[in-house]
Amino acid sequence: MRLVEISEGKAKILVPDQREYEREGKFDPAWAPVFYNTRMVFNRDISVLAVSVISPKNIVDALSATGIRGIRYYLETTPPQTLVLNDLDKGAIELIKANSERNGVNALVTNRDANSLLFETSADYVDVDPFGTPSPFILSSIKATRNNGHVAYTATDLSPLEGKAKMSCKRKYDAENSKLSFSKEVGVRVLIGKIAREAAILEKAVIPEIAFYKDYYYRVILKVKRGAKRADECLNNLGFYSECNNCGFSYEGKERIDRCPKCGSPMKTAGPLWLGNLYNMDFLTRMKEELKTRSYLQNFSKLDYFISLLIKEGKYNQHYFNLEFLSSKLRLNIPPKRKILECLGDASETHFDPKGIKTSKNFQETLSCIKGLNDR
Ligand SMILES: C[S@@+](CC[C@H](N)C(=O)[O-])C[C@H]1O[C@@H](n2cnc3c(N)ncnc32)[C@H](O)[C@@H]1O
């Protein structure tokens, strides 16, 4: 394997030379013997900020590939007392060892199946960053996370989560799904819903610190608390989203409904999914503080913008409204987003979708704004 050195954050690591694995001028990181994806730098940046807020004593990076994630946590936050970098692949292990040494990182490098490792270990912070769905690793990673510790998941399988691959969603997330006009938010909530149910098996509760969608993945970081009663309370946050394809009405609540209360048409449903908060506002504010001391990050401005937007939209827990969809149901033009935000007053843009808005106002009030602005 020919290697090249790259810089990311404060780390300088060796990765497979992309040129060796290109096919007809194209490159997919999965084609290289060890996985390194430049499109995930933002995911790792934001995770560095989260880990610096958490300041865990020990970290397990269960699916490390080149080791970049755990190495960055070590270099860019208060170094943990113990750092485990694990991967099943032997080639990855060679690279993790070389990269840890190159960066002066004191890590325990293990070559195990992530599940068998996680069932036998415990840590304050566990990172699960797999190919596709994290579902096969949820139970073991929750088991490994200590009381009041944190667990982080990346999911890149958007099709099941956003309702395109319905059977796959049923298999991987034990949830019904459909393509709704606000499916970007459905995805992250289906994912957390599944995590909450797996945690409950172990009499544990999860509380989201930050949960977001970006480019082609979801990322969620959750606090884990022990206790059957807490687990029961956590499950109280589960429910359903439904949307009427005829009049556009949407519903969220604990019970599923099949018929539209407005027009009687059948509704499309997604759930069980997480209806609770997606963000801990204090956690986000502290992440923004942590960012201030990290002007070396290439994504500095993007991160600042993104976290600020999460802080703004985090005020509204109701799912976002898709302005294009609602306008089409009304057979009206889409008013400029700025005007809608002004009309609603208590509202924000959302990171989920440039066509979306988050608001405390209900469906009818939002429709009224779209109608009113078309009448002018
Ligand atoms: C998406 S990559 C990880 C990327 C890395 N976390 C990063 O930020 O660059 C997934 C890794 O999981 C490893 N893997 C797949 N199945 C595994 C398993 N059951 N146990 C441990 N590692 C596994 C693969 O070898 C691959 O290196």
Ligand SMILES: [Zn+2]
């Ligand atoms: Zn309807």
